[in-house]
Amino acid sequence: MDNRCEQQELIKIIGVLDSLKSDALTIEDANRLLFAPKEVKHLESEGCSKLIIDLVWECCELENIQSLIPDKLESNIIKLKERAIELLKSYNGNDNNMEYPIPTHLKHLLKVDMSKSDSNYLSGSIVCECGCDKFSIQHNENREYDPQISFDEQDGLKVIVNCKECEKEYVLFDESKHGFNGFVNEDCRTASNDSLKELSCKTCGSRFFFVNVGIEAEDKNQFVEECVNEFPERFTAEDYVDSFDWITITLCCANCNESVDWIDLELS
Ligand SMILES: [Zn+2]
Ligand SMILES: [Zn+2]
Incomplete structure (x- = not known):
């Protein structure tokens, strides 16, 4: 998977996390769209960065957090989004070339x-x-x-x-x-x-x-x-x-x- 595809993947992750935070999507929607073991398998088969794959795995865990510790859900969404943004930044400018x-x-x-x-x-x-x-x-x-x-x-x-x-x-x-x-x-x-x-x-x-x-x-x-x-x-x-x-x-x-x-x- 090249840098451009990995950046696109991160932008999708950030978009879904943002939508979760503003209640535009439910956790079920998010799982259906992106945060699913199927998606992890796909990323692995494309040779995607392990850092992104780990991030998607943790996003898959949001469902459990919602049912077990619902008052921690929002802070977890924010943390995951911050991590995705930091990862996206690491592709900036010079890194691509x-x-x-x-x-x-x-x-x-x-x-x-x-x-x-x-x-x-x-x-x-x-x-x-x-x-x-x-x-x-x-x-x-x-x-x-x-x-x-x-x-x-x-x-x-x-x-x-x-x-x-x-x-x-x-x-x-x-x-x-x-x-x-x-x-x-x-x-x-x-x-x-x-x-x-x-x-x-x-x-x-x-x-x-x-x-x-x-x-x-x-x-x-x-x-x-x-x-x-x-x-x-x-x-x-x-x-x-x-x-x-x-x-x-x-x-x-x-x-x-x-x-x-x-x-x-x-x-x-
Ligand atoms: Zn092999
Ligand atoms: Zn050992």
Whole structure:
């Protein structure tokens, strides 16, 4: 779902909440129009921002608030509307035209968190093209450095994720290809998939996680100067997004919600 569609969704939410507040709509009308599990499913399948999906879920709860704690209904409507307006503001101006440094292999996988990203730093969650955001993870995070062989023969960090819903597989990170050391210096070699192990939650043993990625981009001008000008046959200016300098991967267990700062790796 692109920015424009997400803005339109927020405007609809604000309109329905406003209409509820001024009694132009009943809760039943609102549920029929927008605040329904069906709508949440639709937004999920379109790859809509999780922040908006969570908001619609909470709007669905207004019905319960009306029947259980009716004197809290109005304050809840106001709070939800304020949140929708804050979210809508986050799309303003520069954000729509912002050139985020999304690495090529994450273009259709990373849902950018615009409140935490700019042209130098990228933060976002991983969402499958089917809309699911829970993944199992294969990795070689505990690989050992072998002092007998040179650095470009060492296995690089490799992280593969599989969608819980449709089982589609994605390479989330391969140190031999992604980031400055792999992409520019051709350090490391690609670890074989046989050497990867499945990750499970240390607290509850679950295999599924929500995955967040942070990327510190390479400075575009510096990349042009050092790489494109030096090796014009190898690189173009737009390649700077693939030669990023740092990656972090944060996981949240999809079962017990335990959150772990898992990978924190400098790549230049
Ligand atoms: Zn999927
Ligand atoms: Zn867990």
